[in-house]
Amino acid sequence: MSEASRPPLQPWQVIAGGVCGLMLTLGLARFAYTPLLPVMQAQTGLGDAAAGALAAVNYAGYMSGALAVAWLDDVRWRHRFYSMGLWLALLSTAAMGLSAWWPAWALWRYVGGLCGASGMLLGSGLVLGWLMQHGRRPELGLHFMGIGLGIVFSAVGAWGLGQIWPDWATQWGAFAVLGLVFFVPAWRWRPPVPSRPGAQAVGAPDLPVSRRWLWTLLASYFAAGWGFVISATFTVAIIEREPALAGQGPWAWALVGIAATPAVFLWDRVARVLGDIRALMLAFGLQILAVVLAAASSELWAALAAAVGYGATFIGIVSLTLALVGRRAPNNPGKAMARLTLSYGAAQIVAPTVTGAMAQASGSFTGGLWLTAGVMAVGWLLLATLAREP
Numbered sequence: 209m210s211e212a213s214r215p216p217l218q219p220w221q222v223i224a225g226g227v228c229g230l231m232l233t234l235g236l237a238r239f240a241y242t243p244l245l246p247v248m249q250a251q252t253g254l255g256d257a258a259a260g261a262l263a264a265v266n267y268a269g270y271m272s273g274a275l276a277v278a279w280l281d282d283v284r285w286r287h288r289f290y291s292m293g294l295w296l297a298l299l300s301t302a303a304m305g306l307s308a309w310w311p312a313w314a315l316w317r318y319v320g321g322l323c324g325a326s327g328m329l330l331g332s333g334l335v336l337g338w339l340m341q342h343g344r345r346p347e348l349g350l351h352f353m354g355i356g357l358g359i360v361f362s363a364v365g366a367w368g369l370g371q372i373w374p375d376w377a378t379q380w381g382a383f384a385v386l387g388l389v390f391f392v393p394a395w396r397w398r399p400p401v402p403s404r405p406g407a408q409a410v411g412a413p414d415l416p417v418s419r420r421w422l423w424t425l426l427a428s429y430f431a432a433g434w435g436f437v438i439s440a441t442f443t444v445a446i447i448e449r450e451p452a453l454a455g456q457g458p459w460a461w462a463l464v465g466i467a468a469t470p471a472v473f474l475w476d477r478v479a480r481v482l483g484d485i486r487a488l489m490l491a492f493g494l495q496i497l498a499v500v501l502a503a504a505s506s507e508l509w510a511a512l513a514a515a516v517g518y519g520a521t522f523i524g525i526v527s528l529t530l531a532l533v534g535r536r537a538p539n540n541p542g543k544a545m546a547r548l549t550l551s552y553g554a555a556q557i558v559a560p561t562v563t564g565a566m567a568q569a570s571g572s573f574t575g576g577l578w579l580t581a582g583v584m585a586v587g588w589l590l591l592a593t594l595a596r597e598p
Contacts, residue, residue: 217397219344225397226335227354229294232390233327235358237297237320238266240383241304243366243458246448247376252308259445260564264557265314267437269321270328271553277329277546283337286330287401293326294394298387305380325553329546336534338399348534349476352527356472356519359465361386367458424590425529426551428488431587432525433555435495438563438580439464439502439518446502446573447511460515467519475524476531484532485594488525492588495521496581503577559583 217225241262248254254262280286300319306312335351365386369379443464444457479487498517501510530545563576 217338217400219339219342221397222335222338222399223350225394225399226331226351227357228390228397229290229327229331229394230352230354231358231361232387232394233293233297233323233331234355235361235390236301236383236387237323237327239359239362240301240366240380241266241317241320242442243363243444243461244376244379245445246457247370247374247379249445251376254310256445256568257564258310260442260560260562260567262310262313262317263437263560263564266317266321266324267553267556267560269318269323270325271321271550271557272318273322273325274329274546274549274553277325277333278550280546283334284401286334287398290326290330290334291395291398293323293330294391297323297327298384298391301387302381302384305377305384308377325546325549329549332530333534333545334399336531348527348531349472349474352472352523353469355523355526356465356468356470359468359519360462361465363458363462363465367462370458421594424594425533426548428492428587428590429529429548430551430555431583431590432492432522432529433552434559435499435580435584435587436522436526436552437556437559438576439499439522442560442563442567442573442576443515443518446577449573460511463512463515464519467516468523471520472523472527475528478524479528484528485591488528489588489591489595491521491524491528492584492591495525496584496588499577499581499584503574503581555583 245254245259249259276289277286280289296319300316300323303316303319304313332348332351336348339345362383365383366379369382373379373382444461447457447460475487475491478490482490494517498514498521501517502514504510529548533548534545559580563573563579566576566579567573
């Protein structure tokens with residue numbers, strides 16, 4: 209059945225398809241690396257610096273994808289690249305288990321980053337555009353539940369697969385097979401290309417923004433990217449490094465996803481009451497507290513509380529920021545999101561490299577966590593300067 213002959217999609221199908229797309233392109237192609245990192249290090253000798261470099265390569269791919277999307281105006285090509293990203297997410301996940309050669313890992317982490325950009329930016333832009341074109345509330349909270357669910361799936365999946373197949377390579381391959389569960393609905397329920405490719409949302413002109421507003425938001429989003437990638441890359445490794453917490457890493461990572469899943473929905477409601485910028489300031493503040501807690505204590509309760517705090521806030525920051533800029537450019541929300549995401553991606557290249565090198569030199573992630581809290585505090589101060597603007 210061709211796309212043209214298919215019955216019109218229902219809103220729940222568009223949202224569910226977008227959720228599955230995020231679970232595939234981010235939950236597996238990106239986040240499976242986090243819970244599998246300890247077993248990869250144990251079985252292959254991968255060091256902290258090399259692990260951080262792989263995370264940086266992944267985000268170089270993400271940033272490359274964001275750069276491409278930032279200049280992509282034709283909705284037909286956005287649709288094609290998103291579709292390609294779904295296929296490549298399966299391929300890059302499977303390929304991670306085919307070799308223990310670092311350059312090969314780097315290649316597939318780069319491709320995985322491209323997939324993450326396609327799901328996060330192209331997929332989210334297509335979903336937001338479809339919602340606005342069909343008179344639905346232009347919010348992405350429900351859609352971004354896919355990120356939290358993807359984290360939960362990667363954590364529980366890594367634990368379960370580890371019980372069956374202790375070998376790191378087999379676990380990567382099994383994740384790729386499981387990814388088919390998300391690929392099918394993500395593919396079938398993609399938002400279709402509008403009948404008029406150049407069509408714009410009726411009565412929704414792009415809203416002008418000042419240069420200062422844009423650059424300030426870009427800088428604060430850089431800080432958010434720094435905070436996101438350190439916990440996304442090293443949460444499990446940080447916990448497993450503590451003798452008293454060994455074996456608890458996957459469960460802390462699962463808590464991140466469990467906290468993130470409903471949080472995106474709740475942050476939409478917080479923003480309706482406080483406004484987008486003040487809601488972002490609240491999310492920044494709570495995430496800073498979570499990072500400080502992880503840096504200041506090695507107790508299990510602190511690690512788990514930090515995981516919950518991180519999960520409940522990072523996804524709200526992403527959802528609120530991308531929806532904010534997407535609403536100000538309704539004719540091409542994916543392009544607007546991509547331009548902002550370049551700053552987020554830049555942080556995700558620099559931060560894991562710096563933190564991995566610091567951890568390898570000191571034997572601890574504590575210094576990297578304190579640095580992360582400081583960077584995010586600067587981001588909070590930048591947002592405070594925007595709080596009085598519409």
